[in-house]
Structures are given as structure tokens and as C-alpha cells.
């Protein structure tokens with residue numbers, strides 16, 4: 001049984017999918033006008049843990065959007081489109097900016113071992129679906145027109161404050177007031193479709209029944225989520241900052257349009273913060289995965305750091321904590337490799353191992369308690385009660401969720417190469433240095449006869465047990 005903290009009920013609820021043959025999950029994706037910072041990446045790591053845990057029991061359809069248009073600098077529908085701001089900053093087209101940062105995003109995402117979504121949906125490829133949804137809302141009387149766009153009238157939707165509750169919404173109303181509020185009927189009303197400015201040609205704009213312009217950010221997620229997952233999703237995820245505005249608005253749009261419940265479980269991840277305060281993409285104060293790599297950290301050490309904190313607690317980032325995550329990961333891998341060596345690579349499955357697996361799974365199924373699952377992993381690997389093959393079986397399973405490459409890399413270091421293999425490798429390096437490819441191949445065969453495969457990597461030769 002799996003429990004998830006549901007923002008909508010303010011409660012840890014038992015997870016019951018609508019259809020056990022396919023769980024549906026939508027995760028808000030990146031706005032690709034700049035690099036993702038490690039705070040954004042923390043959210044994708046938590047979503048990956050959720051996806052891997054669900055997949056222990058059910059097939060999962062996981063949809064993620066790419067916001068490549070229409071996300072305004074301010075949450076209050078004023079300011080410029082973030083994509084156009086990025087384009088102006090870098091002297092590139094808005095389309096090139098989107099392409100470049102999206103590709104960079106996936107590099108980081110993969111490096112952190114986040115499982116790719118089943119469907120990746122770009123906002124710019126779904127403009128017609130968004131227009132259709134706005135039309136439905138218009139027909140049902142939820143919209144009105146101002147000089148700069150088509151707006152959603154939040155006073156028409158009586159459950160508008162359901163996700164956060166009255167207190168938080170009152171705070172939001174204060175914060176969401178904007179210059180053009182004269183034309184807005186309610187402070188919480190938001191743009192569904194924005195008109196292109198009359199005096200300026202936008203790079204990204206489309207025809208619509210209301211005039212040339214571009215979609216609001218919130219409508220994008222509602223339109224794409226429902227296109228791929230139906231009117232009611234099992235799970236919708238995102239960072240905690242999305243609760244008060246983005247997700248509240250998604251509910252208002254979707255439920256007003258369909259008359260059905262939009263999401264059964266709202267799951268939100270807490271922020272990664274800096275000692276100096278908030279990590280903000282638009283404010284420019286952010287650390288990227290590239291920065292960590294330049295400083296010599298492995299991306300998976302960052303994953304380890306994130307696993308060590310529950311997703312619903314704030315995590316303060318520091319380089320000291322990165323150092324300690326790096327050390328812990330190295331030690332865990334060393335122990336994993338020792339178990340693998342001692343067991344000669346043969347895992348042993350039995351009831352004892354199953355009990356450890358169950359303990360691990362129970363932690364993950366208790367609202368994704370990754371710190372506990374990690375603690376169980378350490379306990380198992382140090383346990384005198386488990387033989388090497390049993391540890392190996394457990395660790396292989398745990399790593400399908402933790403995904404920390406527990407057996408990679410360290411393998412070569414922990415399993416010291418026999419002197420003969422090391423000698424042949426050295427000779428092969430010399431042969432390759434002299435471009436003697438024939439000899440190099442002969443030496444590879446000789447190494448293979450001793451039971452090792454040689455791989456040529458950018459870091460040089462690596463020999464691994466076959």
C-alpha cells in the first residue's frame with residue numbers, strides 16, 4: 001500500500017489509482033529560457049522517486065510539458081514572456097533559445113538518472129488544444145476580454161481556493177495585484193490568452209478567435225495534461241511554489257471546462273534553498289549542475305544529497321553537504337562492490353533478502369521516505385546477518401529506486417585488477433600510443449582470455465570482469 005501526502009486534502013492519503021493497468025501522472029516541466037538550477041532539479045529527482053516507486057506496482061504514463069512560450073516574468077500576467085527575454089539577452093531567436101535550453105535540460109535530467117517521461121509535450125506544439133480549451137471556457141461563461149487579453153473570471157468558480165484554503169488565497173490576492181488591475185474583475189483573475197502588443201512583433205505568436213497572441217502559462221498545462229491523460233489525472237506534481245497560483249489556476253480552468261475532478265492526488269516538493277535565501281532562476285542567483293561538475297562533483301552525488309532529505313522538507317544547499325554526500329556515496333559503492341566481489345557477482349534471493357526489500361519498499365511507499373530507504377540500505381550493507389550474495393541481491397533491487405550506480409566505476413577500484421591483467425593493459429596502452437593497432441587488438445584478446453573486457457573511454461582504458 002502506498003501513501004502520498006496530498007496537498008488538496010492536507011493529509012497522507014492511501015494511493016488508489018483509477019485504473020490499475022495505468023497510473024497517470026503529470027509533472028510541470030521546465031521553462032526553457034535559461035539553465036535549470038539545482039533547485040529545479042531537486043523537484044525532478046523527487047518526481048523520479050515517485051515514478052520509480054509507482055512502477056514497482058503499476059505501469060505508469062508520465063507526461064511532462066516543456067514551457068517554450070508564454071510564461072511571463074511576473075506571476076501576475078504582467079511583464080514580458082520569459083522566452084522573449086532570453087532571446088533578447090542572448091541575441092538568438094526565441095525558438096533557438098527554447099531548443100538550446102531544452103536540450104541542456106535533458107542532459108542534466110539524464111545525468112541525475114531521472115527516468116524520461118512517457119510523453120514530452122512542448123507548449124508550442126499544442127496551441128490549438130489550448131485555444132479549444134479557452135473556447136470551451138468562453139462558451140461556459142468563465143472568461144472576459146480586456147485590452148490585453150482574454151481572462152479567466154475566478155469569481156465564477158466557487159472552488160477556486162480549494163487547493164490552498166482561504167488563508168493562503170487571501171495572501172495571494174494581495175500579491176497578485178497588477179498595474180492593469182482596473183480591467184481585471186478580481187485580483188486573482190489570470191490571462192488565458194494574451195494579445196501581441198500592437199507596437200511590437202513577437203517572435204512567437206499565433207492566430208486565435210480573439211486576435212493574434214500567445215497562450216497564458218496555466219492553460220498550457222491544463223490543455224496538455226487532459227489531452228494525454230484524460231479529464232481526471234491520478235497524480236499531478238510540481239514544486240511547492242506552484243500551489244497558490246499555477247495549480248490553483250489549472251484546477252479552475254480544467255474543472256470549469258469539464259465539470260469533472262481534475263486531479264486526485266496533488267504532490268508537491270519543497271524547495272532547495274541557499275543559505276543566502278531563495279534560489280531563483282529569474283533573479284539570476286542560481287547554481288547549475290554544470291557548476292557542480294566544474295567543481296569536480298559527480299551529478300549522482302547531488303542525487304544522493306537530495307535522497308538524504310525528505311521531499312517535503314526544505315533542503316539547504318551547501319558545498320559542505322555536497323562533500324559529505326560525495327563521501328557517503330563513495331563509501332556505499334565501495335561496500336556494494338565488495339559484496340559483489342565476494343559473491344562473485346551472483347545474487348542470492350531468499351526470504352531474508354525479501355524482508356529487507358520489503359523494509360526498503362515500505363519506506364518509499366510511506367510518502368516517499370527516501371532518507372529512511374537510504375538508511376535501510378546502509379543497515380543492510382553493514383549487516384552481519386546477510387551474506388555477500390544476499391547483500392548483492394538487496395542492493396541491486398534498492399538501486400532500481402535509488403539509481404546511484406552502486407556498482408559502476410567503483411567496481412574497477414574495489415576489484416583490484418590481477419597483476420597479469422594490469423601488465424597487459426599497460427602494454428596495450430603503449431601499443432596504442434605507438435599506433436600499433438594489431439598489437440593492441442592481440443593484447444585485448446589476451447586480456448579477454450583472462451576474463452576481462454577492455455573498454456576504451458575518453459578517460460583511457462578500463463577493464464571490467466566479464
Ligand code: AMP
Pocket residue numbers: 028029030031032038039040041042043237238239240241242269270271272273278279280281
Ligand atoms: P520552472 O522551470 O521555473 O518552471 O520550474 C521547474 C520546476 O522546479 C517547478 O516544478 C518548480 O516548482 C520547481 N522549482 C523552482 N524553484 C525551485 C527550488 N528552489 N527548489 C525546488 N524546486 C524548485
Ligand code: ZN
Pocket residue numbers: 027028029221246
Ligand atoms: Zn504546469
